[in-house]
Amino acid sequence: MRRDIFQAIADPTRRAIITLIALQSMTPNAIADNFHTTRQSVSKHLRILTECQLVKQEQQGREIYYSLEIKKMKEIDKWLEQLRKIWETRYNQLDKVLLTMKKQKK
Amino acid sequence: MRRDIFQAIADPTRRAIITLIALQSMTPNAIADNFHTTRQSVSKHLRILTECQLVKQEQQGREIYYSLEIKKMKEIDKWLEQLRKIWETRYNQLDKVLLTMKKQKK
DNA sequence: TATATATGCAACCTTTCGGTTTCGCAAACT
DNA sequence: AGTTTGCGAAACCGAAAGGTTGCATATATA
Numbered sequence: 001m002r003r004d005i006f007q008a009i010a011d012p013t014r015r016a017i018i019t020l021i022a023l024q025s026m027t028p029n030a031i032a033d034n035f036h037t038t039r040q041s042v043s044k045h046l047r048i049l050t051e052c053q054l055v056k057q058e059q060q061g062r063e064i065y066y067s068l069e070i071k072k073m074k075e076i077d078k079w080l081e082q083l084r085k086i087w088e089t090r091y092n093q094l095d096k097v098l099l100t101m102k103k104q105k106k
Numbered sequence: 107m108r109r110d111i112f113q114a115i116a117d118p119t120r121r122a123i124i125t126l127i128a129l130q131s132m133t134p135n136a137i138a139d140n141f142h143t144t145r146q147s148v149s150k151h152l153r154i155l156t157e158c159q160l161v162k163q164e165q166q167g168r169e170i171y172y173s174l175e176i177k178k179m180k181e182i183d184k185w186l187e188q189l190r191k192i193w194e195t196r197y198n199q200l201d202k203v204l205l206t207m208k209k210q211k212k
Numbered sequence: 213t214a215t216a217t218a219t220g221c222a223a224c225c226t227t228t229c230g231g232t233t234t235c236g237c238a239a240a241c242t
Numbered sequence: 243a244g245t246t247t248g249c250g251a252a253a254c255c256g257a258a259a260g261g262t263t264g265c266a267t268a269t270a271t272a
Contacts, residue, residue: 010116011230015185022192029248041231043250062239062248070193076186079121080179086128087176117260135218147261149220168218168269 003051014045025067109157120151131173
């Protein structure tokens with residue numbers, strides 16, 4: 001089992017679940033009502049999301065409320081940040097080139 | 107074939123390829139040298155990355171240079187942005203609650 | 213022209229994925 | 243106590259993923 005964030009958000013249903021419970025915590029049944037799939041299928045997705053700590057549970061009687069673990073979502077940001085730095089540097093280099101060309105024109 | 111960005115970045119090798127060619131464009135052989143896998147395997151990954159337009163090719167004689175399509179990477183950002191809004195709102199609501207509590211204390 | 217190199221593509225195989233069905237368990241009704 | 247409801251877990255299945263091997267093609271080199 002790989003079970004990392006990137007594999008977790010690869011599935012469109014799981015991404016939809018994430019945006020759904022980002023607003024408020026929900027039970028598996030309530031979540032399943034929003035999709036054309038069974039509760040068991042949603043339960044499986046929630047298991048995967050829980051395994052990589054993207055989601056946390058809160059038991060209330062026989063119901064279990066699932067909510068988003070925002071901190072974990074930011075790990076995706078971290079990976080993008082590393083790339084952002086690279087492409088910003090690239091743009092800066094392009095700026096330098098343009099600046100040099102401008103100077104030469106003068 | 108699903109072939110969307112999220113599925114593309116789900117694979118760790120593909121993520122490594124992305125960070126690799128983010129710095130400079132590279133040929134499949136050069137990319138493969140960085141991993142414990144065959145050139146054909148890398149070629150397959152590049153095909154997937156090309157299909158979802160995360161990567162662009164530039165033929166130079168018999169060599170093909172692959173480079174990152176930065177614009178497309180930002181689509182991941184877009185999805186995160188939508189979530190960012192939600193959780194920022196949530197924090198603001200928490201701020202309001204705290205503010206109300208403070209006022210009541212007075 | 214013959215050979216080496218760079219590459220993509222198709223066939224094949226094993227593993228994983230996502231869904232459904234069935235089951236068991238615990239909490240809440242009646 | 244008996245029944246309904248909410249849930250997870252296991253077994254099963256077809257499809258897709260990721261890797262390897264072998265082959266075809268085009269460009270460079272001898």
